[in-house]
Structure formats: structure tokens, C-alpha cells
Amino acid sequence: xxxxxxxxxxxxxxxxxxxxxxxxxxxxxxxxxxxxxxxxxxxxxxxxxxxxxxxxxxxxxxxxxxxxxxxxxxxxxxxxxxxxxxxxxxxxxxxxxxxxxxxxxxxxxxxxxxxxxxxxxxxxxxxxxxxxxxxxxxxxxxxxxxxxxxxxxxxxxxxxxxxxxxxxxxxxxxxxxxxxxxxxxxxxxxxxxxxxxxxxxxxxxxxxxxxxxxxxxxxxxxxxxxxxxxxxxxxxxxxxxxxxxxxxxxxxxxxxxxxxxxxxxxxxxxxxxxx
Amino acid sequence: xxxxxxxxxxxxxxxxxxxxxxxxxxxxxxxxxxxxxxxxxxxxxxxxxxxxxxxxxxxxxxxxxxxxxxxxxxxxxxxxxxxxxxxxxxxxxxxxxxxxxxxxxxxxxxxxxxxxxxxxxxxxxxxxxxxxxxxxxxxxxxxxxxxxxxxxxxxxxxxxxxxxxxxxxxxxxxxxxxxxxxxxxxxxxxxxxxxxxxxxxxxxxxxxxxxxxxxxxxxxxxxxxxxxxxxxxxxxxxxxxxxxxxxxxxxxxxxxxxxxxxxxxxxxxxxxxxxxxxxxxxxxxxxxxxxxxxxxxxxxxxxxxxxxxxxxxxxxxxxxxxxxxxxxxxxxxxxxxxxxxxxxxxxxxxxxxxxxxxxxxxxxxxxxxxxxxxxxxxxxxxxxxxxxxxxxxxxxxxxxxxxxxxxxxxxxxxxxxxxxxxxxxxxxxxxxxxxxxxxxxxxxxxxxxxxxxx
Numbered sequence: 001x002x003x004x005x006x007x008x009x010x011x012x013x014x015x016x017x018x019x020x021x022x023x024x025x026x027x028x029x030x031x032x033x034x035x036x037x038x039x040x041x042x043x044x045x046x047x048x049x050x051x052x053x054x055x056x057x058x059x060x061x062x063x064x065x066x067x068x069x070x071x072x073x074x075x076x077x078x079x080x081x082x083x084x085x086x087x088x089x090x091x092x093x094x095x096x097x098x099x100x101x102x103x104x105x106x107x108x109x110x111x112x113x114x115x116x117x118x119x120x121x122x123x124x125x126x127x128x129x130x131x132x133x134x135x136x137x138x139x140x141x142x143x144x145x146x147x148x149x150x151x152x153x154x155x156x157x158x159x160x161x162x163x164x165x166x167x168x169x170x171x172x173x174x175x176x177x178x179x180x181x182x183x184x185x186x187x188x189x190x191x192x193x194x195x196x197x198x199x200x201x202x203x204x205x206x207x208x209x210x211x212x213x214x215x216x217x218x219x220x221x222x223x224x225x226x227x228x229x230x231x232x233x234x235x236x237x238x239x240x241x242x243x244x245x246x247x248x249x250x251x252x253x254x255x256x257x258x259x260x261x262x263x264x265x266x267x268x269x270x271x272x273x274x275x
Numbered sequence: 276x277x278x279x280x281x282x283x284x285x286x287x288x289x290x291x292x293x294x295x296x297x298x299x300x301x302x303x304x305x306x307x308x309x310x311x312x313x314x315x316x317x318x319x320x321x322x323x324x325x326x327x328x329x330x331x332x333x334x335x336x337x338x339x340x341x342x343x344x345x346x347x348x349x350x351x352x353x354x355x356x357x358x359x360x361x362x363x364x365x366x367x368x369x370x371x372x373x374x375x376x377x378x379x380x381x382x383x384x385x386x387x388x389x390x391x392x393x394x395x396x397x398x399x400x401x402x403x404x405x406x407x408x409x410x411x412x413x414x415x416x417x418x419x420x421x422x423x424x425x426x427x428x429x430x431x432x433x434x435x436x437x438x439x440x441x442x443x444x445x446x447x448x449x450x451x452x453x454x455x456x457x458x459x460x461x462x463x464x465x466x467x468x469x470x471x472x473x474x475x476x477x478x479x480x481x482x483x484x485x486x487x488x489x490x491x492x493x494x495x496x497x498x499x500x501x502x503x504x505x506x507x508x509x510x511x512x513x514x515x516x517x518x519x520x521x522x523x524x525x526x527x528x529x530x531x532x533x534x535x536x537x538x539x540x541x542x543x544x545x546x547x548x549x550x551x552x553x554x555x556x557x558x559x560x561x562x563x564x565x566x567x568x569x570x571x572x573x574x575x576x577x578x579x580x581x582x583x584x585x586x587x588x589x590x591x592x593x594x595x596x597x598x599x600x601x602x603x604x605x606x607x608x609x610x611x612x613x614x615x616x617x618x619x620x621x622x623x624x625x626x627x628x629x630x631x632x633x634x635x636x637x638x639x640x641x642x643x644x645x646x647x648x649x650x651x652x653x654x655x656x657x658x659x660x661x662x663x664x665x666x667x668x669x670x671x672x673x674x675x676x677x678x679x680x681x682x683x684x685x686x687x688x689x690x691x692x693x694x695x696x697x698x699x700x701x702x703x704x705x706x707x708x709x710x711x712x713x714x715x716x717x718x719x720x721x722x723x724x725x726x727x728x729x
Contacts, residue, residue, distance in 0.1 A: 015726030111722035121712025185660020233653035
């Protein structure tokens, strides 16, 4: 009950926030731009089929969703000191408050993304075949999972703190985003270039699993394109993870760890926090 | 021969290798009396030069054409094969076959080249025939001056390449014409071997292994064809003086797939072609004096693959748009010239406004360098990290200068000119997808609406 109340309250706060509204509009605009870009490429004739459009959508999701989840998460989970004292003095476990807030925030962000995906989908499915639906749902699912993962990470960063340290947390969040989205890939490729090819292959494949951003990218593109997604590398990946099911389970396991572990840490921290 | 096989094996997907040793089957003769079509009596009674009109209806059994006749169907009569060999066997010169629906019953054998229409005669024309369920569609065996036009050939969907033949098979037949045909689900769309001075124009081939599979044939022209959804759009080997104009090579994706593959060919001109959404666009190995001009290469993983065995090739005035990587050079160096092409990924300024960017475009970046040695790097090829690396390296070059660059990269794509457009997307609307999307928008907005209520 208290959980639902907290969630409801957070949804209200989020959807009234200019930030969320702006995100909704920007995300929808970018998704629409990606969906139309196929036409633009070759003189209005569209050389992109669904899988290329989906790949571009995935790229958009990978850049934007972690960033917004982290920033909005930090903003929402660092209330003013007074509000925090009031909130946490209620006869409700702190973890329930935290998880309620996260659920509300998550719902608001997913609603914003649903508008964007829906708008893009309305354009894409004017001309994409029905086999595109499954891939498109894969992209949406990836986006949802990334939202949850990075909200959980935001909770870990901020748990039990107030707006006094908001700037500090925001800085940490940005560093985390940059590391996960850009730095990790560059570092993995750099390290791989120094190793012998066998070890380098294993390193890259493990890297594609352990980073949640890469895990979502790998999983989504494999869903959309099958083994053509990465050419021979797809087969190597599937062989290492034990086939399609194995790959799905491995990627899912990595993402579940990325949700459960940060949430656990956040819960522990918020319980111990001295307000 | 072993060396030859080895070389081919290096360039092509594995399955291709199995049937490299193409043997020509024994020539099927007159079918047994029990397997003959009721129309056979009319052919046997005809004299050379006669025209035989066949009314609509179903005729079961094979036909043996041993006189120079014109066999014309009215109302699309159906010829259903005996299931023992080729349905129509042409063993005379100057034969015309027009307007039939032919069902091969999947009969006969690949070793005997069993076909819908098997031609071993000169100056034979086959027009407006629909051929289904036959191992080969039309087989031209030492059939000079043959014309196959307006035919629709459908192989057996789901059969592997080793279990069926090509749509149109041309063997040792000079001056052939293949015009406005449509081939689907065969082993290869057109297989052409030792056949010179031919023309292939206005055909559409899709869902086959190779759209065009081609060897040891010189002086042939390919115009306005579409080769799509195959392991390769066209794979040509050991041939000279070929021309490709206004063809479309589309959606050839999958393992080691390629739009147009040229191996050990000489003097090839490819101009005004549309090469879009292939794993690799152009692929040249052992190519000598090829000229690629005014083509549009788009949405490939790698736009151009060049083996260092190639010599004196030029790429001029092409448009390269939205390819993950512009060039893969296999080997150490190449004398291939890239001059005056447009590259969508290159944004160097053009301060003197002469339409040419102020610095040459190096057709390689640090990511391509990495992935060259490492398949697994492809997992990251579409990631943001790879782009950052590529961009950083353009700004601060760290690799030893790569030999290949476009010396005069254009600032804007050259006019489209004669390059064909993409075919209309026949996938059409997907109402399930549209409904889901609408639901997404509504649900999202509903959350916003609910949240705003007091």
C-alpha cells in the first residue's frame, strides 16, 4: 500500500516535471527522425529496410536512455532535506519508500519512451513487414531493461542522500554514463588489440556481456537481425554462449545482476543512512 | 584444377565449392512412349516451319521437339511433366515456344540436367513461359543465339543449393539473350559458363544463392537487372570485357555475402548501378583494369573489398552513403585509384569551394584496422565506442599512413543520373505493428494524463 502510494506520488511528480516532458518530446522527435532517415538516404527512395532502421533506433536508445535514467534518477532521489526527513519519518520501511519511488520513476520514463517508440512505429510499420514487429518489440524491451538498470545504478549513487549533495551525485552519474556507453568499448577494443587473437576474442565477447549497455545492444541486434547482425562474430558469440537460448540466458543473467546488485546496495545504504 | 578450386574456396562461401566441378549431363533423348505428352503426335506430324497452336488445357507428359516449329500456347495451357526428366526437350534449330505454364513435378535428375525446358539447338526462342517445380528452369546447352524472355521461373523454396539447379543455365552457348525474366528460389538465378557475346537485361532475381553465377565467359553485357536477397548478387570469375550498367544489387546479406563479386576478371566496367544493403558492396580479387563509375553504394558493412592481387582499377564519381566501413584492403598495398567519389562519412571542409574537399580521404580508420585481425571486434562495430575511435583517429592519426585514399573527395553526391531507384517496398503496412505502436502512444499519454489529474 505504502509502496503504491510512493509510486503514485513519484509518477505525479515526474510527469509534471518539465524535464520529463522535454525528454518525451525530444525522444519522440529523434525516434521519428531515425524512422524517416531511410527515405532521405537515397533521394527519397529509402535504401534502409527495417533492420537498419532498428539498428539506428538501438543506437539512439543506447545513448539517450542510460543518460536520462541516471540524471532523472539522481534528481528524483535527492529530495530537499526537509522533504527527506518528512518522508523517511513515516511509519514505512525506508526500502519500501525507495523502491516505490523507483517504480514510479520507471513508469514515467517508460511512458515517455512508449510515446516515442509508438510514434516511430506508426511510421515504420507503414512499410515494414510483419517480421519487423518482433524485432521492434526487442528494441522496446531493450530500452525498458536499460531504464531499469540505470535507475538502479542511480539509486546506488544517491541512496539516502539529499539535495545538498545533488551536484556531486550528478557528476558521478555523468561519469558512470560516459564510462558505460563510450569508455568501456574503447577500453575493451584497446585491450583486445594488445592481446593475441584467441584471448582478444574472448575478452571482447565477455565485454559484450558484462557491460549492460553492450549486453542490450548485442541482444537486441541479434533479435532483430539474427546471425547477420555481426557477421561471423555472431556465430562465434553464439558458440561461446551455447546457442541462441544460451546467449539469451547469459545476456539476461548479466542484466538481472545489473538490476539486483545495485538495488541491493541502494537498499542497504538507505537503511543505514543517517538523515 | 586443385589450385583453381582452392582459390575459389578462399573467395566464396563453403557451399559454393561443392558444385564447382560442373559436369555436363548426358543429353536426354526422346521420352518413352508412355511418358509422352498428347501433344507429341502434333509435333511428329508437323513439318519444319509449321506453327502449332495449343489451346488452354492440361497436357500431361513430356515433349520432344525435333522439328523447327513454333509452339504457341493460347490461354496458358499447362504442360505437366512425366516426372522422369525434362518436360520440353528442344532438339532442333529455329524453335519458338511461347505462352505455357510448365510443371516439372520435381522429376528427373541433376546429372541429366532435367529442366522445364531443355534446349540443345540453335536460334531457339522461349517467351512468356512460367516454370515451376523443375530442377533447372531453362537449360541452354550449346544453344547459340538463344533468347529467353518474359519467363517466370520459381524453384523450390527451402531446397538446398545442392538439391536443385539454376533458374536459367547457359553452357557453351554464344550470343544468348536473357531479357525481362524473373527467377526465385532456385540454386542460382542465372548460371553462365563459357558463353560469350550475350546480353542479360531487365531481369529480376531474388531469394537464390547467387543471382548471377558466371565463369569463363567474355564480352557480355548486364543492364537493368535486379539481383536481391541472395548470398551474392553476382559472382563472376575468369572472364573478360564485361559491362554492368544500371543494375541493382540489393539485400545480399548473410555469411560472406556480397553485392558484386569479381574474381580474376579483366576489363570490367560497372556504371550507374545501385548497390544497397549488402554485407559487402563491391568485391574485387585479381581484378585487372576495372572501372567503377557513378555507382551508388549504400548501407553496406563494407562498401568495397579490394584484394592486393588486383591491378589498375579505378573508382570514379561513385556515391558512398551510410556504409559502416568504406574499404577493406586484403593484403599490403594496392594501386587501386579512388578519385572524385562522394563519401557520406567525411566532413573535411572545402574552403576554396571547388566542390572537392581540401584534404584526401583516407579510406581506413583505426577500428577497421582492429577488426581486420579480429572477427569478434564486429560485435562492437555498430557501437558508439567504434565511432569515437574512428573519429578520434581521423583527427589525430596514429596509424602508419594507409596507402589508399580518395585524392579528390566530393563535397556533395554527384547527380543521381541513370542510377535506378530502390524497388517499391512491397512489405506494405503491418496492422499488428501499427496497432501496437498506437497502443504505445496511447498508454504513454495515459500515464501522463493520469499523473496530471488532481
